[in-house]
Amino acid sequence: MRRLRSVGAGRADPPAVPSARPGSRPQDAIGGGPPRLDDDRAEVVLRRLQLMVTRKLDGLLQGDYLGLLPGPGSENGESREYRPGDDVRRMDWAVTARTTVPHVRQTIADRELETWLCVDLSASLDFGTARCEKRDLAIAGAAAIAHLSVRGGNRLGAVVVNGEGSVRLPARPGRQAAQGLLRRIAQAPRAKPGEPTDLAGAVDMLNRPPRRRGQAVVISDFLTPDAVDPATEPSWERPLRKLAVRHNVLAIEVVDPRELELPDVGVLTVIDTETGRTHEVHTGDKRFREKYAAAALSQRAAIAAAIRRAGAGHLRLRTDSDWLVDIVRFVAAQRRGQTRGMTR
Incomplete structure (x- = not known):
């Protein structure tokens, strides 16, 4: 399976699939999906994200542990x-x-924690059929990590990757520096279809130069061209495994429901964001939809297995669910595992 984005259909999409509207009211997004990050009001949206995180998560996820994940420390x-x-x-x-x-x-846990984000903003993230685009959800996840990690002198840095290449944003302490880092991530240019993204190289940038033990968070859909075959090791698995040897690593996978199954909307034209080529598929064929769903399930299982082999934590955020609740449930599950003597 490749990264596909819908560009047209034989008939209109069913009303059961809502779309995020640029003009939606702020309260429309607080119930589940994050606010949309339009260029003209990115600053307002980032401040709203900070309020959402601090009101709903701050105080719930605090304690004597290393960063967001309740881990063994260093x-x-x-x-x-x-x-x-x-x-x-x-x-x-x-x-x-x-x-x-x-x-x-x-x-x-270290008293001063250094957290690094690897944020994938490739062309496949500019897609969403539910409450928001995957790009908005990726930035919301970065905002949650930032506002929960930056305290007490903790530093936050980031590597942002899109079709044009990778950009390293130096780690700095303080909430104002974190807000500025999130602003630069939100204002990163959108990748063009046909521009491949080197996710493996971006993850490997977190290994250089060597740093003391800390926390690393990789936010992506992990849909690289070599992730088509579930039997093939993804190119990003080896750098992720190397990163997890020294650091506490969390992989945040961003998923849209249309990537898991196709609706019955007749002839659908889609675009491969890695090559820019378009394809027409007949979604009215039940056997085709079942085959697509089975292949998508196998692909996601292979991604989860690769993350697990790398020794990283795995958090899946969906554009059709409440991302804040998903984060709380994930951390609660990690805490339950720790009380049973497990370190991951």
Whole structure:
């Protein structure tokens, strides 16, 4: 499967698929999807996103953990007895040998955390058939990470990638610096169809230069040309695995429901955003729709498996669901895992 965007149809789309309107009222987006990031009011939208995050998430996701994810941290702490489910890579062999009882080394969160974002704004993100475009949802996810991570001297940086290349935004402390970084991300030019995006190279930029342990967040739909075949290792998996060796990594996958299944709208013209070529598909064929849904499910399962093999956390945000609730549920699940002795 390739990255497809609808450019026309044999008949009108069914009313069950709502579309995000540039002129929608602010309260229309607060209920689920993020506000649309139009160029003429990007500053207002970013401030509204800050209010949404701080009102609904601030205070719910706080505690003694490293950044957004309740993880093991990076500084050595005390040792405790081993419990089933603990990461054996954190075994404290010196204490184990001295006491003859298995012990693991606990770690504590850094007081000053450096968080890096890798935000994919390729042409496939300029698509959405529900409450917003995937691009808006990607920037909303970046805003959530920024406003929850930037506190107490924590620094935030970003690598933004689109069809024109990758841009590194240096890490700086403070909420004003974070707001300026989000503004630059929101104002990044849209990629043109036919301009491929090097997601693997952008993720690898987070590995250079080597930094002390911190947090890295990759926001993308992960639909690279080599992700067509589920049996093939995506090009971004190896850099992501390398990044997870040293840092606490979270992969935020942005999905639109039309990428998972097609509606019955007759003859539909779509464009491959990687090559710019157009295709006509007959969505009235039930067997074709079932085949498409099965292929999409297999592709998403392969993406999830690649993220899991890389050792990163996986959060999926959909344009037809409440992204704030999805973040809260994800962190709650991570906390439940930690209480059972699991580190991821």
